[in-house]
Amino acid sequence: MDGTKDKATGKIREIKGRVTGDEKEEARGQGEQMKGDLKDKVGRAKRKISGRAEELAGKAKQKTA
Secondary structure, eight states: OTTHHHHHHHHHHHHHHHHHTOHHHHHHHHHHHHHHHHHHHHHHHHHHHHHHHHHHHHHHHHHHO
């Protein structure tokens, strides 16, 4: 969800560029969408790593208890 805004604004820019024939604006929009996708992927990876770290910490506490 972190990149939703970037993906939405990127799509709007891309369409605007396509409609007006502005290739640079279209490319900017595509780049912004990629930025949004990347933010989403990084966010998912962070959550996955955090969850795994908490899981391992819990197991470590159980072994020492």
